[in-house]
Amino acid sequence: xxVSKPAEKSAEKASEATKGRKEAPEGQSQGLAEAxxxxxxxxxxxxxxxxxxxxxxxxxxRCMASLQLTPAQFSVLLLVEKNPxxxxxxxxxxxxxxxxxxxxxxxxxxSRDLCARIRSTNDRRSHxxxxxxxxxxxxxxxxxxxxxxxxxxLNELLGQANREALLGMLSKIANxx
Amino acid sequence: xxVSKPAEKSAEKASEATKGRKEAPEGQSQGLAEAxxxxxxxxxxxxxxxxxxxxxxxxxxRCMASLQLTPAQFSVLLLVEKNPxxxxxxxxxxxxxxxxxxxxxxxxxxSRDLCARIRSTNDRRSHxxxxxxxxxxxxxxxxxxxxxxxxxxLNELLGQANREALLGMLSKIANxx
DNA sequence: CGATAATTGTTATGGATCATATCAAATATC
DNA sequence: GATATTTGATATGATCCATAACAATTATCG
Numbered sequence: 001x002x003v004s005k006p007a008e009k010s011a012e013k014a015s016e017a018t019k020g021r022k023e024a025p026e027g028q029s030q031g032l033a034e035a036x037x038x039x040x041x042x043x044x045x046x047x048x049x050x051x052x053x054x055x056x057x058x059x060x061x062r063c064m065a066s067l068q069l070t071p072a073q074f075s076v077l078l079l080v081e082k083n084p085x086x087x088x089x090x091x092x093x094x095x096x097x098x099x100x101x102x103x104x105x106x107x108x109x110x111s112r113d114l115c116a117r118i119r120s121t122n123d124r125r126s127h128x129x130x131x132x133x134x135x136x137x138x139x140x141x142x143x144x145x146x147x148x149x150x151x152x153x154l155n156e157l158l159g160q161a162n163r164e165a166l167l168g169m170l171s172k173i174a175n176x177x
Numbered sequence: 178x179x180v181s182k183p184a185e186k187s188a189e190k191a192s193e194a195t196k197g198r199k200e201a202p203e204g205q206s207q208g209l210a211e212a213x214x215x216x217x218x219x220x221x222x223x224x225x226x227x228x229x230x231x232x233x234x235x236x237x238x239r240c241m242a243s244l245q246l247t248p249a250q251f252s253v254l255l256l257v258e259k260n261p262x263x264x265x266x267x268x269x270x271x272x273x274x275x276x277x278x279x280x281x282x283x284x285x286x287x288s289r290d291l292c293a294r295i296r297s298t299n300d301r302r303s304h305x306x307x308x309x310x311x312x313x314x315x316x317x318x319x320x321x322x323x324x325x326x327x328x329x330x331l332n333e334l335l336g337q338a339n340r341e342a343l344l345g346m347l348s349k350i351a352n353x354x
Numbered sequence: 355c356g357a358t359a360a361t362t363g364t365t366a367t368g369g370a371t372c373a374t375a376t377c378a379a380a381t382a383t384c
Numbered sequence: 385g386a387t388a389t390t391t392g393a394t395a396t397g398a399t400c401c402a403t404a405a406c407a408a409t410t411a412t413c414g
Contacts, residue, residue, distance in 0.1 A: 036256065036259075036260045036263065036267060036268070036271045037259050037260055038256070038259070038271075039255060039256070039258075039259035039260075040255055040259070040320070041252055041255050041256060041259075042348065043344065044251075044252070044255075044323070044328075045233060045328065045331060045340070045343070045344060045347075046230070046233045046234055046237050046248050046327075047248070047252055048344055048347040048348050048351055049226070049229060049230045049233055049347055050230055050234075050248070051273070051347075051351035052226060052347040052348075052350040052351040052354075053223070053226045053227055053230045054273075055350055055351055055354045056222060056223045056226055056350065056354065057223055057227075059354060060223050071223050071224070071227070074221075075218055075221070075224055078216060078217055078218050078221075079213065079215070079216070079218060081216075082213075082214045082215070082216035082217070082218075083213045083214055083216075086213065087362075087363090088362075088363065089361085089362065089363080090213060091213070094213045094215075096228070096231075097401095098401070098402065098403090099362080099363070099364085100363090100364070100365080100366090100401095100402080100403085100404095101400075101401065101402080102363090103363070103364060103365085117363095123361090123362080123409075123410070124362095124408085124409060124410085125361065125362040125363070125408065125409045125410065126361085126362055126363075126409095127362080127363070143217070146221070150223075151221075151222065153354070154222060154350070154354075157349060157350065157353060157354060158346055158349065158350075162342075162346060163222070165339075165342070165346075166222070166343065166346045166347075167220065167222060167225055169335055169339060169342075169343045170222075170225040170226055170228075170229040170343075171219065171225050171229075172334060172335065173229040173232055173233065173331070173334065173335075174225055174228035174229045174232055176334060177229075177232045177233065177236060177330070177331075177334060249371095264391075264392090265391075265392065266390080266391065266392080274372095275372070275373065275374090276391080276392070276393085277372095277373080277374085277375095277392090277393075277394080277395090278371075278372065278373080279392090280392070280393060280394085294392095300380075300381070300390090300391080301379085301380060301381085301391095302379065302380045302381065302390065302391040302392070303380090303390085303391055303392075304391085304392070
């Protein structure tokens with residue numbers, strides 16, 4: 001059980017209700033729901049972090065809808081492009097994906113002709129990963145979508161300097177916590 | 178498939194290997210794996226955000242091991258404490274948890290006598306949620322653990338001012354993105 | 355060399371999380 | 385008072401994450 005997206009339905013009601021709000025006359029108030037107090041929750045880094053992460057992924061998926069790429073798939077394509085000739089174990093473990101779970105992910109990318117497994121001549125156990133031409137083309141388009149629709153919105157929201165500061169702090173947490 | 182924790186095994190090897198590294202004499206190099214280049218991945222906010230979130234949750238669970246509280250359970254206790262007398266729908270939706278999934282979570286907390294469902298007299302459909310005495314006591318201890326073991330480490334790592342700035346930016350993303 | 359150990363990709367499988375449809379009881383609406 | 389809505393709950397499926405085990409291949413070491 002983790003944190004998912006919050007509800008907005010009761011918020012609508014609340015906004016209706018809080019207008020003509022009486023000072024809680026006790027009793028059963030016929031009660032249109034009040035907005036709940038988050039209290040210390042809004043100070044919990046884990047809580048806010050998870051919420052933000054869900055929002056970012058959600059937006060990422062919307063931006064990538066035309067290419068049908070999930071964050072994980074995008075990260076694989078990026079990593080394979082940057083490190084061609086590596087095998088599944090290396091790519092997967094760098095991304096923190098367990099090898100068994102990486103198989104289906106790759107099956108998907110390969111079935112869409114974005115990525116290819118090539119038997120290594122050095123070590124015939126391993127599969128070298130490379131992007132296909134289509135894979136490179138799709139990745140190029142994906143990067144553009146991310147830059148123009150996704151990361152740009154973050155720059156609007158936070159400002160360039162803040163966005164970089166945020167990234168730095170998150171990296172620090174990811175690497176040194 | 179999302180981002181999980183990265184691997185360190187190949188990193189060990191790489192550190193061994195990169196010492197006496199030859200300038201890639203072509204061919205089959207007998208190859209001890211090199212550290213992979215993350216490239217643009219380390220600039221992707223979603224990627225770094227997810228990594229940081231996993232680390233924070235992981236640390237949270239370690240800090241709470243003695244109380245056996247997950248982040249989600251902790252958030253429920255916090256919210257019920259701050260908003261006593263609310264029903265399941267209100268608490269769940271505020272946390273972004275769907276009602277069906279909230280049932281088992283509550284069953285757990287109730288079976289451990291941390292939280293109680295009380296039939297509302299106003300609306301006999303709904304269950305009012307309250308913390309039990311044990312629930313209050315456990316929550317108090319949990320808060321202390323979080324403050325001393327969890328959030329304090331973040332202050333060490335980032336500094337007080339940065340930690341607050343981080344929280345502010347994440348809240349902004351969570352609410353306005 | 356040859357026996358044993360380790361690695362690679364894979365399958366099977368279970369757990370945890372998340373989402374939808376549906377239901378009975380209770381309440382609201384008209 | 386008939387109909388619609390809400391609440392908590394169950395059932396169920398999808399997705400993600402983790403472990404064990406296997407065949408093929410390679411590495412290790414006596």
